[in-house]
Each structure stands twice: as C-alpha cells, then as structure tokens.
Amino acid sequence: MPTRALTLAAGRPIHEAMAEGDTETRLAGGSLLRGPGGALTERRLALVLLFVAPALFASNMLVARATHDAIPPVALAFWRWFATFLLLLPFTAGGLIRHRQDIAREWRDAVVLGALGMGVCGAFVYIGADTTTATNIGIIYAASPILIVVFARFGYGEPLGGLQAVGVAISLAGVLAIVCRGDPAVLLELRFTVGDLWILAAMVAWALYSVLLRHRPTRLPPMARFTAIVGGGILVLLPFTVAEGMRGALPALDGVTLGSVALLALVASFGAYQVYGLIQRVLGAGPTGLLMYLIPLYNGALAWLILGERLEPYHLAGAALVLPGIFLATRPRPGGA
Numbered sequence: 001m002p003t004r005a006l007t008l009a010a011g012r013p014i015h016e017a018m019a020e021g022d023t024e025t026r027l028a029g030g031s032l033l034r035g036p037g038g039a040l041t042e043r044r045l046a047l048v049l050l051f052v053a054p055a056l057f058a059s060n061m062l063v064a065r066a067t068h069d070a071i072p073p074v075a076l077a078f079w080r081w082f083a084t085f086l087l088l089l090p091f092t093a094g095g096l097i098r099h100r101q102d103i104a105r106e107w108r109d110a111v112v113l114g115a116l117g118m119g120v121c122g123a124f125v126y127i128g129a130d131t132t133t134a135t136n137i138g139i140i141y142a143a144s145p146i147l148i149v150v151f152a153r154f155g156y157g158e159p160l161g162g163l164q165a166v167g168v169a170i171s172l173a174g175v176l177a178i179v180c181r182g183d184p185a186v187l188l189e190l191r192f193t194v195g196d197l198w199i200l201a202a203m204v205a206w207a208l209y210s211v212l213l214r215h216r217p218t219r220l221p222p223m224a225r226f227t228a229i230v231g232g233g234i235l236v237l238l239p240f241t242v243a244e245g246m247r248g249a250l251p252a253l254d255g256v257t258l259g260s261v262a263l264l265a266l267v268a269s270f271g272a273y274q275v276y277g278l279i280q281r282v283l284g285a286g287p288t289g290l291l292m293y294l295i296p297l298y299n300g301a302l303a304w305l306i307l308g309e310r311l312e313p314y315h316l317a318g319a320a321l322v323l324p325g326i327f328l329a330t331r332p333r334p335g336g337a
Contacts, residue, residue, distance in 0.1 A: 046282035049275050053291055056272035058299035060264060061137045064129035065307055067260050072249035073130070076260065077122030078241040079251070081233050083265035088227045095224035102219040103228050109216050110225075110232035113209055118233025120205035123240070124198045132195030133309050138299030139178050140199045143322050146171040147207035156215050167328025174321025175200075182314030293323050 067076065096103065103110070125137060146168050152158040160168075178196070218225055251257045276291070296319060303309040 042282055046279050050279055050283065050291070051294070053272060053275045053279060054294035054298040055302065056267050056275060057291070057295050058134075058138060058302055059272075060125070060268035061129075061134045061141070061299050062302055062306060063260050063264055063268070064126050064137065065134040065303070065309075067256065068126070068130040070256050071126075071251050071260060072244050073126030074123045074237060074240045074244045075249070075251045076126050076264075077118065078234065078237040079257075079261045080264040080269060081118045081122060081230050081237065083261055084269040085227065085230045085234060087265060087270045088223070088230065092223050092227040095221050096227060099220050099224055103224075106218055106220065106225075106228070107232070109212075109218070110228040111236060112232075113212060113216075113229045114232025114234070115236040116205045116209040116212070118230060119236045119240075121202050121209065122233070123237065124202035124205070128195040128198030128202065130195060132193055132199060134303040134307060135300045135309050135311065135315055136178055136193075136196055137199050138296040138303070139315065139318050139322060140175055140196065141203050141206070142296040142319075142326065143171045143175045144203050144206045144210070145326050147204060148210050151207055151211045152214075155211060163328050167325045169325070170328065171322045171325025174318040174323075174325060177314055177321060178318035180314075182312070182317060293326070296322070 064076075125141075129137065149158075149160060149164060150168060153160040220228065279291075300309075300311060300315065300319075304311060
C-alpha cells in the first residue's frame, strides 16, 4: 500500500531515486516512454495510470478473499514473493553483485524488513481473508499512514501538529467502526471478528516496515535494497511454509494457484509499485496522494462487483472517518515542517 510517499527501498521515495537517475529504479520511467510529444505523452500516461494503479493495489485484497479456501495462506505469501524476486533479478542482479559487501553488512535489516513487509503483511492478510471481507481489508489497511505518522513521531521524533493529531484520532475511530461492525457493544464485550484482528496486525506491521525503511541507514540503491528485502522475506516465510505443508495444507498445482501467484507477483507486487513510481515521478507527490483515497474505494467497488460483497452502513461510516483523517494526518505542516 502506498503511503505519503512510497518508500520502496532505500529510505527515499521512489520518485526521488528516479529523478536522480538511478538506473536500477527507472524500470517504469524516463526515456523508455518518450516519443513524439516527449513529456506530454508521459504525463498523459501517468494521468491514466493514476486511475489504474488503485485497482492494481486492490488486486492483492481481492485475490486474498477469492482464494481464501483454495490456497494455504502462508504458501500463497511465499510463492507470491518468490515469483516477485525472480521478476526483479534481471533488473537488479548487477547491483546486488556490486553491493554484496553492503548486503552482508545490512542483512539483519533485510531480514527484519522482509519479515514485516513480506511475511506479516503477506501471510497475515491471507490468513485474515478467511474470516473477513475484502472491503474490510481495504478500509482497515487504508489507515496505515496514520500509524506511520504516530510511529515516526514517537520512534524518531518527527513532528506531529495539532491537526495531524486530530486526523490520527478520526482515522482510528473509523477503523474501530469497521472492526466493531458499527456496534459499540463489540468493544465492551470484546467480540471481534478474528480476520479483522489479523488485518490490524498486518496494518501495524506495514506501518513499522515503512518507518524502518525510511530511517534505517543503507548504502544500497533502492531497487537492490528492495530485492534484498524480498529475499529476506522469502527466507523468513520458508520455514512457516514448510510447517504449513507438513500439517497437510499444500497448494494444489492447478490453474487457480498458478494464476493467483502470477497475478499477485506481476500485478500487486511488481507492476503496482513500478506504476506508482512512474506516477510519483511524473505528477509529483500531491496528485499521487489521491491513491490513498482511491484504493479503498476501488477495493470496495471491485469486491461488490467481482466477489458479491455487500457494502454495509458501517463501511461507509468507517470510510467517512478514515479518509478525511488520512488527509489531516498526512498533510504538510505550515512552514514545510
């Protein structure tokens, strides 16, 4: 999921790395898209992709729900990121070899970030999808920028203004509205849907991942670091995938499994982040921030259209709190702070 500025790898937003000419990051951009009309053609493409990208990110939540009873969740996370790793290697193998000494120094960070970003954020979403809806997943996950703001404030001393604090409170109230299904008695009686709790845990992990990714020092180029982190996530997921299989939960080698893994790797992992990076570089952070608001809306609409999920009043109430809260919590402070 994108945050205020997607920190795909080396603690920098990916659009900054692209703007600085990082050839390993410019997988989706630059001269590859320039033709007659130059930047104008690229800008038109970016504007179109601005309204395509939310569907790419939402595909992860839709696949999670659609395959919850067909593919073991940990295996799905493992094979998704293993396939993504293979997709990344042709673009990043040279950088990984050149920076092998830096990787040796930073392997602990790669493993921790991989455990959070690919392990918890991957497997927990697929586990939670067994007992909650894709709509719930989308709206709960949409509040992750709120926790990013909070963790950055208390972990690294980033400033938090009054309006940002109000935004945090409003968005958290929206998340509670979703988790409680609009019934305050759920809080008093602690009657939560198990799937929503798994998604909450994944959302917390994503926020930690994003903050650590930004603040942990690194000498690796963005895409090389991302590939190393994906590798760390694969290593963390491997023993859990084996344990899941030993309990008899083995994925079938059929069209559903292969198609789901291919879709997640090509669309929700590799494609979505590359498209997001291009939009950031061409349009800037302001217009790209629309993605935070469009993803849960696209997800809810697609879940209704494809999966037959119903939009309940508490979904609308939660979204009405989460989305304005994100706007307040992530808007720049006066004076550029």
